[in-house]
Amino acid sequence: MEHTADAEHHGGGTKEVIKLTFILSIPTVIELALGFAMMGMEQGSSLKLAIKGTIVILMMAKAFYIVGYFMHLKHEVKNLIMTIVVPLLLFVWFITAFLSDGNSFKNLKNTYDPHKKELSTQKVEKKEEVKETKTEEKKKAVE
Amino acid sequence: MSTTTTAVPEKLWSGGKSPFKVEYGKLMMWYFLMSDAFTFGAFLIAYGTTRFATNGWPNPNEVFKSYPFAGENANAPLVFVSIMTFILIISSVTMVLAVQAGQQMNKNKVVINLILTILGGAAFLSCQAWEWNHLFHEGAWWGRNPFLNADGTASTTNFTNFFFTITGFHGFHVFSGVIINIIMLIMTLTDKFEKRGHYLMIEKAGLYWHFVDLVWVFVFTCFYLI
Numbered sequence: 014m015e016h017t018a019d020a021e022h023h024g025g026g027t028k029e030v031i032k033l034t035f036i037l038s039i040p041t042v043i044e045l046a047l048g049f050a051m052m053g054m055e056q057g058s059s060l061k062l063a064i065k066g067t068i069v070i071l072m073m074a075k076a077f078y079i080v081g082y083f084m085h086l087k088h089e090v091k092n093l094i095m096t097i098v099v100p101l102l103l104f105v106w107f108i109t110a111f112l113s114d115g116n117s118f119k120n121l122k123n124t125y126d127p128h129k130k131e132l133s134t135q136k137v138e139k140k141e142e143v144k145e146t147k148t149e150e151k152k153k154a155v156e
Numbered sequence: 157m158s159t160t161t162t163a164v165p166e167k168l169w170s171g172g173k174s175p176f177k178v179e180y181g182k183l184m185m186w187y188f189l190m191s192d193a194f195t196f197g198a199f200l201i202a203y204g205t206t207r208f209a210t211n212g213w214p215n216p217n218e219v220f221k222s223y224p225f226a227g228e229n230a231n232a233p234l235v236f237v238s239i240m241t242f243i244l245i246i247s248s249v250t251m252v253l254a255v256q257a258g259q260q261m262n263k264n265k266v267v268i269n270l271i272l273t274i275l276g277g278a279a280f281l282s283c284q285a286w287e288w289n290h291l292f293h294e295g296a297w298w299g300r301n302p303f304l305n306a307d308g309t310a311s312t313t314n315f316t317n318f319f320f321t322i323t324g325f326h327g328f329h330v331f332s333g334v335i336i337n338i339i340m341l342i343m344t345l346t347d348k349f350e351k352r353g354h355y356l357m358i359e360k361a362g363l364y365w366h367f368v369d370l371v372w373v374f375v376f377t378c379f380y381l382i
Contacts, residue, residue, distance in 0.1 A: 026256070034249050041245065045238050048381045052217050052233065056306050065382050072377045076370055083252055083366045092168065093176040097186055104197055111201045115208030123211070133211040136308040 036078050040071040185360045189367045196371050203318040212305030214315050216380050219303050224286055237380045240283045247276025248369040255362040258355025270341045277334040284327050326375050329368045336361050
């Protein structure tokens with residue numbers, strides 16, 4: 014019965030759950046609003062990058078609340094928190110290393126393989142028509 | 157809780173007691189989820205690396221712009237996926253309520269909230285099934301990519317491969333979560349937990365379910381927003 018006493022002590026009850034629902038919903042709504050705001054913007058503009066950064070920060074905040082409060086990790090013993098969180102710190106290195114590696118690979122390709130770079134800048138015009146005729150064919154087939 | 161830990165901090169490792177103060181199953185669920193986080197992380201980082209290494213990429217707002225019963229010319233980016241996101245958040249909330257009801261040994265409340273969680277999971281899976289079906293009929297599948305890059309250049313199949321692999325792996329987790337929750341519901345209804353005197357099993361299922369929600373936060377951001 015010690016367990017139920019503990020649960021009441023840090024479980025929070027329905028009020029905290031409602032509060033958490035808002036804490037998770039509000040960043041989601043902001044993220045969506047930013048997503049809509051981003052639509053008209055130029056690809057790769059600095060404002061767009063800043064918005065993407067904001068979205069990532071909001072994502073991390075949501076992740077913190079889900080793990081800390083829904084999954085209750087924040088109320089566990091410190092030893093347990095450390096065995097879970099410290100290994101996950103590897104992700105900091107993974108993300109930094111792999112993303113910059115991908116970026117460097119792209120730059121190398123663009124520098125030393127100009128043919129491929131030229132191919133990647135050619136716009137596709139015929140594909141649209143093909144797609145349209147395909148859907149038309151499909152419609153005919155359905156009819 | 158915090159008072160008990162601060163009162164005997166140095167004695168936690170002196171033996172004779174549980175240094176983590178959780179039972180075996182819950183600790184192992186945490187470790188399993190940690191390994192699962194690395195799996196999902198590896199997938200998402202591979203996706204990110206490929207995206208950083210590619211000159212162009214399709215605009216998600218042009219790819220994911222349809223919703224059920226919309227017809228051919230639907231243009232509502234982000235709308236359907238935000239519904240899916242909220243379904244998962246709400247089902248996570250009902251799972252928390254089920255866990256809390258279990259701590260209070262309130263069987264009826266556990267049953268109601270578990271049923272709501274299962275319904276939420278099933279609704280999410282239905283949404284995903286519709287979206288996959290829709291994309292498949294647009295010509296997208298593993299190895300096939302009908303979409304162009306945002307700047308109008310030809311795109312590679314990396315886009316669809318990563319999308320279907322990662323959302324598929326996540327959907328498989330949701331599916332397993334629904335099955336686990338159905339088992340929990342059956343065990344609750346047959347009074348298994350009442351006889352044991354605790355509902356700790358629901359807490360472990362809850363951990364898994366929240367993890368599924370957590371992964372969706374990342375998948376949703378990486379594929380639909382950024």
